Amino acid sequence: MKYKSVKKPDKCPKCGSDKIANILYGLPAFSPNLEKMIEDQEIVLGGCCVSDEEPTWKCAACKTIIYKLKIDFDNSVN
Secondary structure: OOEEEOOOOOOOOOOOOOOEEEEEEOOOOOOHHHHHHHHOOOEEEEEOOOOOOOOOEEEOOOOOEEEEOOOOHHHOOO
8 A cells, every 4th residue: 555645644554653754865964963863763764766756754663655645736626
């Protein structure tokens, strides 16, 4: 199942954990602050290859990935 959300969820849609990490893509400039955020599972590394179809968040407990739901306001019904 592909989980989607307009904003960062408070809880994982699969396991209910509140440990939802942001996924950081690209080649990060490592710093003590970034390393602590990775250690605390606030951020997970997503790799260097980035496309428009990559997930935005990941549950640190069950590893479920969550995609950001993009709303197309140009094609919405008024």
